Amino acid sequence: MTEFHNVDYAKDGHVATIRIDRENAMNAMDGATRAGIRAAQEAAEADPEVRIVVLTGTGRAFSSGTDLKELTEFRTKHGMFDISVRDYKPIIDGITQSDMIYIAAINGVAGGIGLSVALSCDLAIMGETATCFAPFSNISLVPDGGLSWLLLQHMGSKRAFEAIAEATHIKAADCLEMGLVNRVVPEAELAEAAADWAASLAERAPLSLAYSKRLLRAAHTQSHAQTALMESEYQNKCANSEDSGAAIAAFLTKTKPVFKGR
Numbered sequence: 001m002t003e004f005h006n007v008d009y010a011k012d013g014h015v016a017t018i019r020i021d022r023e024n025a026m027n028a029m030d031g032a033t034r035a036g037i038r039a040a041q042e043a044a045e046a047d048p049e050v051r052i053v054v055l056t057g058t059g060r061a062f063s064s065g066t067d068l069k070e071l072t073e074f075r076t077k078h079g080m081f082d083i084s085v086r087d088y089k090p091i092i093d094g095i096t097q098s099d100m101i102y103i104a105a106i107n108g109v110a111g112g113i114g115l116s117v118a119l120s121c122d123l124a125i126m127g128e129t130a131t132c133f134a135p136f137s138n139i140s141l142v143p144d145g146g147l148s149w150l151l152l153q154h155m156g157s158k159r160a161f162e163a164i165a166e167a168t169h170i171k172a173a174d175c176l177e178m179g180l181v182n183r184v185v186p187e188a189e190l191a192e193a194a195a196d197w198a199a200s201l202a203e204r205a206p207l208s209l210a211y212s213k214r215l216l217r218a219a220h221t222q223s224h225a226q227t228a229l230m231e232s233e234y235q236n237k238c239a240n241s242e243d244s245g246a247a248i249a250a251f252l253t254k255t256k257p258v259f260k261g262r
Contacts, residue, residue, distance in 0.1 A: 002043065007036030008058075009043055014051040014202035015195070016044040016100075023059035029113060030067040034087040041094040051206050051261070052198040055095075055121060056105035056191070057114075065112020065135065084144045088113055092145055095120045096217060099210035101201060105194035106130050106181065109169075116145025119154070119180065122213055125194050127187035131169035132180060138167045153220070154179050205243050206261035 002009045006022040018040040020027040027033075044050045057063055066083070095102045095117070104110075104121035110132045118124060118132070126132075134151070136143055143151070143164060151160035155178050163170060172184045185193045201209065211234040219227045238244050243259045250257035 002040075003036075004039035004043075005032040005036030006030075007033060007040050009040040011044075011047065011050065012195075013199070014049055015054065015198040016040075016047070016050045016052070017054045017056070017195075018044070020057040020063055023061075025067060026061040026064035026109065027057040027059070027114070028064045028067040030070045031087070033067075034091065037091050038094065041091070041098075044100060045094075045098065048261075050100060051209070052202045053098075053100050053102045054105055054194050054198050055102055055117070056194065057107055060108040061114070062104070062106045062108060062110040062118055062130070063112075063114025064109055065114050068139070088116070088145050091117060092120050095122075099206075099213065101209050101213065103194055103198055103201075104181075105190055106132070107187065107190055109133070111135050113145045113147075116143070116147040116150065119150040120146065123197075124181040125183040125185060125190065125197060126172045126175055126181040127190040128172050128184050129187050130172050132175055133167060133169045134164050135167045137165055203259070205238075205247065205257075205259045207238055207241055207243055207259075211238060 006020065008019040008021050010017045018037065020029075020033060020037070022028065022030075022033055029037075044053050071083070101123065102121040104118040104124040106118050106124060106126040108127070108130055110118045110130065112135055115132050115134060134143055134147060142148070148160070148164070151163060155163065159178070170180070172181070175181045176184045183193070183197075215227065215230060215234060218230060222230070242262050243257075247257040247259070
């Protein structure tokens, strides 16, 4: 295991785990924690073996959001905009623009920017006693990290506005029903369930997963025709890949394919 400030980084085969470890502060993100997350992301990106990243927190929270004590000191010198653009955007971009698949394993509370980070991941699994919430109206702020867009995509405008305006904790079962997360498991089983899911995905074709991620991300802002054209482009890339040829041969011989990502 490697430590980056308040963040632990570990790798097992093709799976990397980034764990926010600031338990005494509900994993609230201060400057050191934000830098630690980015350092861990960069370590994963630099490792050609990593295909799947599990992002989670220690203890009672995935992350409760921005450290308000630090924010109080920081805003008088620089303003919130600097944190959002300088620190949080690179973390979000590190998830959404990566060809690795990110799984958020939501333990305890995911609030504020912590929720933005969790929902930016490609997949999400949640402990059954965990909650998500957007606390911004409690402190006269607006959502950041693209949370307005993320909630709108999942919940529709009325439910998204209600979640933002009332700052209510959304229970795991409701998060599952609304499509905010893919799976809900008992809290005690969360880490193992996330690791098993990641390991299973890591055995699948890396090019297929990476290109499918790109297609879905782009489809939010494209027409049907544009998306179909983009699919054709990536289908040709996949069809001409070593992995696809080997997988088709394995299918014909009834053997299990081993994907190499090329």
